[in-house]
Amino acid sequence: MTEELTIAKLMDLMPKAFLPEKAQGVDAVIQFSLSGEGGGDWAVTIKEGKCSVVTGKVENPKLTLTATASDYLAIVTGKL
DSSP states (O other): OOOOOOHHHHHHHHHHHOOGGGSTTOOEEEEEEEESTTOEEEEEEEETTEEEEEESOOSSOSEEEEEEHHHHHHHHTTOO
8 A cells, every 4th residue: 555645755755856966056945835734834955965854934945835735745746
């Protein structure tokens, strides 16, 4: 049986799926503000060829992505 993908699992997997060669020269903090069931706040930092994720909000992100958790999962999985 396949384990259900949740936003929390997706955020945990993000650094493992990160391709540093695609992010050369990138220095960014992205705030994810996802509402609804399974939502929450996460900040993704891409800097010096590395990707890290923390739970919560940060000050002055370069980009804030706001969506419902269900819509974001549907986008990431190609259903939307």
